[in-house]
Amino acid sequence: MPIDKLYLAVLASVGSAAALAQTTTPQPEPISIEAVSSPQELLDLKCWIAETLALLKSKEFKNNLSSLSVDYTRVSFGSRSASVAELSKVVGLEYPYRFYPTPVALVGNQWNSTVLTGHNGERINGILVTSMAVGRQHFARFRSANAVERSCAINTMAHEISHTITDSPTLATGVIEDTGTSATIGAATPIASYLMGSVAQCTYLQKVGRIKEEELRSCIAVFGDSEFNNGRCNQFNADEPLQWPKRAPRP
Numbered sequence: 443m444p445i446d447k448l449y450l451a452v453l454a455s456v457g458s459a460a461a462l463a464q465t466t467t468p469q470p471e472p473i474s475i476e477a478v479s480s481p482q483e484l485l486d487l488k489c490w491i492a493e494t495l496a497l498l499k500s501k502e503f504k505n506n507l508s509s510l511s512v513d514y515t516r517v518s519f520g521s522r523s524a525s526v527a528e529l530s531k532v533v534g535l536e537y538p539y540r541f542y543p544t545p546v547a548l549v550g551n552q553w554n555s556t557v558l559t560g561h562n563g564e565r566i567n568g569i570l571v572t573s574m575a576v577g578r579q580h581f582a583r584f585r586s587a588n589a590v591e592r593s594c595a596i597n598t599m600a601h602e603i604s605h606t607i608t609d610s611p612t613l614a615t616g617v618i619e620d621t622g623t624s625a626t627i628g629a630a631t632p633i634a635s636y637l638m639g640s641v642a643q644c645t646y647l648q649k650v651g652r653i654k655e656e657e658l659r660s661c662i663a664v665f666g667d668s669e670f671n672n673g674r675c676n677q678f679n680a681d682e683p684l685q686w687p688k689r690a691p692r693p
């Protein structure tokens with residue numbers, strides 16, 4: 443199937459209003475898929491990216507993130523810290539923030555996921571360097587029937603997408619970074635990329651009815667606001683409350 447038709451089919455299959463809106467109002471794709479092993483991988487990876495982008499654009503995500511301004515006075519962006527409101531501006535792509543076009547590849551059967559940004563305009567063969575690589579262990583989670591496992595893949599993709607945001611018209615500046623944080627800002631300060639991932643994850647779990655609206659904070663506490671608690675993703679059956687340490691389900 444031609445890529446444009448395939449993309450529309452994928453967006454239609456995602457089923458969210460935000461994603462469907464993109465079929466009538468085409469948006470430039472911030473992430474282009476460069477390396478997969480099969481048509482099914484291409485389809486599923488497009489779904490994973492489209493669903494995560496739609497979540498990040500949703501009013502539910504925005505409301506959840508804004509509500510955390512009472513919990514966090516500052517959020518670390520890496521080289522600086524800022525308010526939750528500023529993070530909301532960054533994720534909402536308010537001027538001057540925008541996505542830097544980023545190719546993505548599925549790599550190996552592993553947990554690695556990473557975004558390489560050409561912070562200072564580094565070039566390889568004349569091309570500005572920015573790329574995303576995602577291991578297939580994360581990808582397998584996206585295909586899981588367990589909503590919590592699937593939500594962890596959303597977390598990972600939202601986290602990596604955070605690194606593709608730039609505030610430059612020409613360069614990938616890496617507005618949100620994971621490193622260079624705790625020494626200058628304090629260990630208790632959440633890290634924007636991880637917070638963004640967990641808010642996207644927990645918003646997804648609210649949308650599919652796996653957790654209630656008021657469970658946002660306990661959900662974020664399970665998966666982390668300054669790191670990703672990867673090992674907890676496969677610890678919850680469908681009937682188990684999303685809390686850590688785990689509680690037994692009511693008899």
Ligand SMILES: [Zn+2]
Pocket residue numbers: 601602605619620635
């Ligand atoms: Zn990161």
